[in-house]
Amino acid sequence: MKKRVLSFLLSVVLICSLLPVSALGAEAPLTRGEARDILLAAADDYNPGVSATDVMQGDQDGRLHEDRAVTETELLVMIARAFGGLSEPVGDSARWAYPSDGFSQPPAWAAELADQVFEAGVLTEYDSTGTVTATELDTLLKRIYALEASCLQDDFYAYVNREWLEKA
Numbered sequence: 416m417k418k419r420v421l422s423f424l425l426s427v428v429l430i431c432s433l434l435p436v437s438a439l440g441a442e443a444p445l446t447r448g449e450a451r452d453i454l455l456a457a458a459d460d461y462n463p464g465v466s467a468t469d470v471m472q473g474d475q476d477g478r479l480h481e482d483r484a485v486t487e488t489e490l491l492v493m494i495a496r497a498f499g500g501l502s503e504p505v506g507d508s509a510r511w512a513y514p515s516d517g518f519s520q521p522p523a524w525a526a527e528l529a530d531q532v533f534e535a536g537v538l539t540e541y542d543s544t545g546t547v548t549a550t551e552l553d554t555l556l557k558r559i560y561a562l563e564a565s566c567l568q569d570d571f572y573a574y575v576n577r578e579w580l581e582k583a
Contacts, residue, residue, distance in 0.1 A: 448481030512536020
């Protein structure tokens with residue numbers, strides 16, 4: 416009896432170890448306030464002096480809705496504001512940049528700022544009403560760091576090889 420219980424427990428452990436992490440529970444989307452705070456910290460070296468009110472300005476009535484899940488469109492606007500615009504990809508960055516040809520158009524209120532992020536080539540997909548998780552934002556920020564390559568602590572390789580990568 417003891418062997419059967421032990422073998423059953425071992426089987427359960429082995430089966431659970433084969434499940435992807437996503438099967439255990441989906442990551443919750445970021446709120447607008449969380450996204451703003453992450454972007455402020457991430458963009459500090461690139462756009463000194465940027466403030467929370469620069470990044471998130473609220474709706475027509477001035478309400479920020481900080482506890483509401485951030486949409487991809489809202490995040491793109493916040494990124495453009497936080498970083499003060501993104502560089503156009505050149506050299507190696509232009510080679511790995513993702514084309515935005517198949518993306519749907521953002522809403523009119525976000526078009527100008529969202530287009531800046533599209534042109535930087537850091538997005539792989541775009542859903543204007545989709546939400547964003549912390550993992551997705553982290554991946555996007557890593558691409559922005561590699562694109563900008565102006566801070567040693569963000570992307571060491573791109574920073575130390577910037578001149579060579581831009582000519583490559």
